[in-house]
Amino acid sequence: MDTAFQIGFVTFVLSNYMKALSPELTEAALVDGAGIWRQYWEIILPLCRPALAAMGTLEVIFIYNDFFWPLLFLQSGDRLPLTTAVNNLQGQFLSNYNLIAAGAMITAIPALVIYLLLQRHFVAGLTLGSSKG
Numbered sequence: 001m002d003t004a005f006q007i008g009f010v011t012f013v014l015s016n017y018m019k020a021l022s023p024e025l026t027e028a029a030l031v032d033g034a035g036i037w038r039q040y041w042e043i044i045l046p047l048c049r050p051a052l053a054a055m056g057t058l059e060v061i062f063i064y065n066d067f068f069w070p071l072l073f074l075q076s077g078d079r080l081p082l083t084t085a086v087n088n089l090q091g092q093f094l095s096n097y098n099l100i101a102a103g104a105m106i107t108a109i110p111a112l113v114i115y116l117l118l119q120r121h122f123v124a125g126l127t128l129g130s131s132k133g
Contacts, residue, residue, distance in 0.1 A: 002063045010055050017051040018044065053121030061111050082107045 021044065029039045070084040080088070086103040089096065 002066060006059055006062060010059065013055060014048065014051055017048060021047055050121045053118045057115060057118045057121075060114050064111055 025043050025047075026039050029043055034042070064081075065083055066081060067083045067087070070081050071087065074080050074084065082103075086100065086107055089100050089103055
């Protein structure tokens with residue numbers, strides 16, 4: 001379900017990024033005898049690495065932090081995502097804030113690790129096309 005919701009956003013961002021690439025690159029490859037697939041795999045795709053890393057980071061974090069749909073459809077059980085399970089730690093009359101804080105920290109660690117590993121590509125992908133010149 002998450003894929004269906006996010007595919008439009010990813011398609012929009014990546015198509016705009018690919019449209020901003022210089023057409024001279026593919027024309028030069030065409031003159032050198034490269035076919036469409038070779039142009040894509042050896043020129044376009046490597047140039048899209050920052051945008052792909054930014055989209056990958058955002059999508060992993062969006063899907064990992066999915067809270068609303070599981071909260072709506074799953075009330076309890078072993079299939080709850082981590083973010084929804086942390087919400088269930090809060091009681092109606094009493095809350096153990098130490099347990100909730102520990103659960104929130106455990107929930108945040110994977111997203112932070114992914115962001116830190118792809119930080120260089122993530123920032124480059126978000127700032128591409130922001131300045132002329």
